[in-house]
Amino acid sequence: MRSVQISEERYVELKGQRCIYCNGDALWGFGMGRSDTYVTQQISCSGCMNTWHDQYKLCGYEVDTCPYPLTDKKISSSELEEACQDKGQTEHSYYTIAKWRQAVSKDYSLLGYWDWVFTKIHSDSWQ
Numbered sequence: 001m002r003s004v005q006i007s008e009e010r011y012v013e014l015k016g017q018r019c020i021y022c023n024g025d026a027l028w029g030f031g032m033g034r035s036d037t038y039v040t041q042q043i044s045c046s047g048c049m050n051t052w053h054d055q056y057k058l059c060g061y062e063v064d065t066c067p068y069p070l071t072d073k074k075i076s077s078s079e080l081e082e083a084c085q086d087k088g089q090t091e092h093s094y095y096t097i098a099k100w101r102q103a104v105s106k107d108y109s110l111l112g113y114w115d116w117v118f119t120k121i122h123s124d125s126w127q
């Protein structure tokens with residue numbers, strides 16, 4: 001086995017984009033694992049065929065915020081349509097007619113527009 005050519009510090013500076021053995025950039029990452037201290041991922045270099053594990057530390061989180069009013073989740077598809085019309089909108093602010101047309105054109109849905117909006121709102125994970 002070759003010896004390591006890049007220090008850990010330099011590897012982090014390079015954002016893990018270079019092989020630690022041959023400095024190549026054809027790297028493949030495999031599944032994530034977990035040790036007591038780190039989340040790890042096996043990395044393989046297709047230039048020299050060596051492998052190693054990257055170590056990841058948790059540094060925080062970002063809150064996912066719902067891009068439309070949460071009250072939309074509590075009403076029926078016809079009430080949704082009325083609520084949008086009351087605001088002078090012909091479509092839902094997030095699940096737009098363009099998105100619906102795309103879903104229908106790809107055969108992801110056979111629903112009419114407002115029923116599709118209702119289904120999307122009740123299947124997304126925003127709370």
Ligand SMILES: [Zn+2]
Nearest residue numbers: 019022045048
């Ligand atoms: Zn390599």
